[in-house]
Amino acid sequence: MTIDRNFPIGEPVLEVKNISLRFGGVKAITDSSFSVLKHEIKAIIGPNGAGKSSLLNCINGIYQPQEGSIAFKGKVLEKITPNLIAQKGISRTFQNLALFKRMSVLDNILVGRRLHMNSNFMQVAFQLPKARAEEKENLAKCEEIVDFLEIADIKNTPVGKLPYGLQKKVELGRALATEADFLMLDEPMAGMNVEEKREMCRFILKVNDELGTTMVLIEHDMGVVMDISDNVVVLDYGKIIADGPPDEVRANQEVIDAYLGVSHD
């Protein structure tokens, strides 16, 4: 991977320090630290229930970790709610699809433009020039995303009626629409066939290459992970057991044990 990149990997942009998350007596994440570098694609892997999604939910503010701190762009985030995190420029997709089912594809993506639209309800109600200009401008942006993801033919369909693979694409589109420079993708390729996975990889790499978006993604398909990520974090039972470039991680004995199981004799 020594190809020249438009956006070379830089300084750490997100630093997670000693995070612990408990649900009652169950420890979901234990004292975990890792950092994400600017413009990199970082994969989080691990067996089911290892705490991958919980980790994203902590960064996103859906869960509040009991211990530890999260710093974004050099600043420790004091109060973390999904809404504030979105304003800081972190966007995400969800593991089991969190689309607005009764809204059309285009409307879903338009919601992603929320932070770029600031006319209030009065301006919208009276269709004042500001609201109209804003709507037009953001609609154009969303049309661009729709074209980029090659879903223009279904843009007016309610997302609830779409097959799973397309819904995943719409969700990526919505996350892209935020123009966040930090994107977290929770299993973007789950349930897809090889063809669809390849296409999704292409989109992810293209976004990273053209916009320099930093990405954190959770994925189970090792082939995909090894191909597209710059660095890999491996979680097992809520603990980080490896963190490094794909090749290094693949050779790590602990990782092999976690995935293949190890005999206790």
Place this chain on the structure above:
Amino acid sequence: MEQKVSNNNSFMGYTRSDLTNFLIAMILSFVAIPLVVQTDYWYSSILIPWLCLALAAIGQQIVMGYAGQLALGAAGFMAAGAFACFNLILRVPDIPFFVALGLSGLVAAAFGILFGLPSLRVRGIYLMVATLASQFFIVWMIDKFGWFKNYDTSGIITAQDIVILGKPFTSPLEMYLVILVVVTVLTVLAVNMARGSTGRNWMAVRDMDIAAESMGISLLKTKLQAFAICAFYCGVAGALFAFTYLKSLEPVAFDIKLSFKILFMVILGGLGTISGAFIGAAFILLFPVLLNSVGNNVFHGAIDATIISSIEQVVFGVLIIVFMIYEPLGMAKLWGNIKQRFSINK
């Protein structure tokens, strides 16, 4: 040239057919109806309550159909609006009617924000129970403190005449026109909101609140905004209802039955459509009238009036169940399906 055509086709995001429909509706309601309909009965018993309740149903539609917050208590906000309007006209000398109407809407909106607060904590059926508070509290408050009723002891207060620019609007036709203007303006505003970014935020909160929040939508602000706007619409509707239909102010008129009526209008009409509010209101109002006239004309009074009103309840109940199962999006969706079928066959 191509560009020009497409520009002509849409005005403020509306398609040509939307605009034609709007124009037809306007001509019908402002010109055709006043010319054709001469009997007062139609105005004072059907058109006036229909428009008032449709307006309240738009409010309920915003909070329930768009923002997805199961609220029950529209009649409470209507009572707040009605009594606010009464007191404003009574106590503020020379207040223009439309100003009083707008202010009563704002008073109701303040109650809407207050009683919308539980929506930040509870949802679904629990929220419905919590919002019942607005229904009981507002009506209780008006009854308890004599000031709201201007210390009237008779229990029924006659509403003041509507006077606009020195001219009294007291005949049914005149009152119909006043309501029509208010309803038209508020409906256009509601449609604009529903189609614009405001409506998208509501629907996002309705469909998936966690994702909406992750996109930067503040749940607190969006939910309370929906409650405030809902209460504003209900407040204005309540004031109009009292001043033009009831012609009196009595807290009992705004009981829980009315709240349920408005809820049924929204469910039958179709959740998440503004037109559903009008269709639902028309259905709920006209159905008993229809049933009565069938009872009188077909059976010549052989069926007792009490039985007819019981049949009405049964039919409503059945219809709501049927709609919930087969067409949760209500009559507006049904109408849309019919239109779609015809346009495909063409």
